[in-house]
Amino acid sequence: MTDQTPATLVPITIAILGGTGKEGAGLGFRWAHAGHRVILGSREADRAVTAAADLTALLGGRATVEGADNATAAAAATVVVLAVPFSAQQATALSVRDALAGKILIDVTVPLVPPKVDRVQLPAGGSAVQRLQDELGPQVRVVSAFQNVSAVHLKKIDHPIDCDVLVCGDDADAREQVVALANAAGMVAWHAGVLANSAAAEALTSVLIAINKRYKVSSSGIRLTGVAPPGPPAGG
Amino acid sequence: MTDQTPATLVPITIAILGGTGKEGAGLGFRWAHAGHRVILGSREADRAVTAAADLTALLGGRATVEGADNATAAAAATVVVLAVPFSAQQATALSVRDALAGKILIDVTVPLVPPKVDRVQLPAGGSAVQRLQDELGPQVRVVSAFQNVSAVHLKKIDHPIDCDVLVCGDDADAREQVVALANAAGMVAWHAGVLANSAAAEALTSVLIAINKRYKVSSSGIRLTGVAPPGPPAGG
Numbered sequence: 001m002t003d004q005t006p007a008t009l010v011p012i013t014i015a016i017l018g019g020t021g022k023e024g025a026g027l028g029f030r031w032a033h034a035g036h037r038v039i040l041g042s043r044e045a046d047r048a049v050t051a052a053a054d055l056t057a058l059l060g061g062r063a064t065v066e067g068a069d070n071a072t073a074a075a076a077a078t079v080v081v082l083a084v085p086f087s088a089q090q091a092t093a094l095s096v097r098d099a100l101a102g103k104i105l106i107d108v109t110v111p112l113v114p115p116k117v118d119r120v121q122l123p124a125g126g127s128a129v130q131r132l133q134d135e136l137g138p139q140v141r142v143v144s145a146f147q148n149v150s151a152v153h154l155k156k157i158d159h160p161i162d163c164d165v166l167v168c169g170d171d172a173d174a175r176e177q178v179v180a181l182a183n184a185a186g187m188v189a190w191h192a193g194v195l196a197n198s199a200a201a202e203a204l205t206s207v208l209i210a211i212n213k214r215y216k217v218s219s220s221g222i223r224l225t226g227v228a229p230p231g232p233p234a235g236g
Numbered sequence: 237m238t239d240q241t242p243a244t245l246v247p248i249t250i251a252i253l254g255g256t257g258k259e260g261a262g263l264g265f266r267w268a269h270a271g272h273r274v275i276l277g278s279r280e281a282d283r284a285v286t287a288a289a290d291l292t293a294l295l296g297g298r299a300t301v302e303g304a305d306n307a308t309a310a311a312a313a314t315v316v317v318l319a320v321p322f323s324a325q326q327a328t329a330l331s332v333r334d335a336l337a338g339k340i341l342i343d344v345t346v347p348l349v350p351p352k353v354d355r356v357q358l359p360a361g362g363s364a365v366q367r368l369q370d371e372l373g374p375q376v377r378v379v380s381a382f383q384n385v386s387a388v389h390l391k392k393i394d395h396p397i398d399c400d401v402l403v404c405g406d407d408a409d410a411r412e413q414v415v416a417l418a419n420a421a422g423m424v425a426w427h428a429g430v431l432a433n434s435a436a437a438e439a440l441t442s443v444l445i446a447i448n449k450r451y452k453v454s455s456s457g458i459r460l461t462g463v464a465p466p467g468p469p470a471g472g
Binding site: 118119120121122124126127150162163166168190191192193194196197198199200201203204206207210211212214215217218219220221222223224225226227228 | 455
């Protein structure tokens with residue numbers, strides 16, 4: 001694995017709540033491949049262990065992915081990722097609240113409201129992740145990212161991801177660490193401002209679903225223009 | 237002018253309320269250059285006439301831009317563009333309401349709330365333009381577009397605009413006409429779904445302002461990926 005690991009990477013432990021879903025598993029796959037320790041979380045430990053074994057097989061000996069119930073995964077990690085359906089966002093995060101204190105929580109949640117998932121339906125107040133931060137309180141460093149990246153591409157490691165990542169958060173240092181994690185997963189990522197700005201990324205996902213439908217494609221995304229991609233992060 | 241006019245262009249009359257501002261004037265310049273009749277509107281006719289003369293000079297004999305008060309401009313046009321500051325959005329549109337019946341109103345308004353214009357502050361309910369449509373009623377065919385295109389590039393006619401246009405609206409035919417108008421102005425434009433989806437474009441503008449600030453650039457934008465730009469519009 002060392003030949004895939006950038007010299008600057010400092011391995012950390014990442015828990016992915018909802019790690020049995022496509023988006024969470026895809027991110028976990030990329031981070032494990034990059035050299036981080038990844039623990040998939042699920043409400044049922046068995047399901048997480050099975051999904052982790054699948055990822056380990058896909059990694060072909062390069063790394064081992066672990067599985068656990070959400071609380072165990074969150075407790076063991078330094079960075080926790082929330083990748084659950086919108087309807088489970090608040091309950092899942094609150095169920096592991098104690099384990100999140102002082103940690104970075106990367107919220108990948110998109111406020112899709114079935115059946116009209118191609119229609120922007122932001123919660124009152126704008127951003128779903130802002131609402132979550134308000135609920136969790138300042139002891140959790142919530143950062144929003146990855147809402148616009150199609151899960152389709154994540155598990156194809158040699159497939160460049162043709163979608164930029166907007167990283168929003170009120171804590172600049174936490175944001176910087178998430179930018180670095182996106183880079184480690186092979187994505188271009190941007191400091192996109194305060195956490196409330198996540199409303200743009202959240203809303204954009206419904207627009208991309210509408211675009212997919214209208215133009216008969218599977219995974220449209222966005223790139224920023226008029227600005228040069230920043231270099232590799234200074235840290236890991 | 238005929239050599240610049242695509243064979244398919246059917247000239248229409250476009251009124252631009254707030255046409256003395258940078259974004260409105262820039263769009264007017266491009267449409268006049270493409271062969272459309274453009275009337276800049278302003279609360280004060282004198283200011284519109286002056287701004288129109290400036291554009292006419294910039295066009296170097298290719299076309300003449302007219303100026304009038306907002307009501308006169310709106311009454312004379314088949315397509316009306318609203319390009320005013322957020323604080324004037326509702327009042328300006330309502331002041332010409334009678335002239336808008338049955339017409340397409342292209343709303344370019346971005347709900348920026350000074351001084352924190354790099355922070356997403358969508359109105360209650362999500363989209364500012366959706367709120368306007370609710371106010372104007374179904375007799376006005378409101379379409380949202382151009383929120384993310386920096387005015388910096390609009391007046392440089394040989395300058396390709398490196399930003400896609402998200403076109404949102406509940407009336408598919410009206411949306412199609414706005415896509416065609418964006419194409420005529422040299423931009424790639426996309427059917428981005430229902431009018432409520434404009435929340436994404438509206439919020440994205442604050443994100444782009446945050447990006448401009450953070451990365452010290454003047455006019456960041458977006459491009460869609462994973463989808464091929466559609467061909468030229470069938471109509472004009």
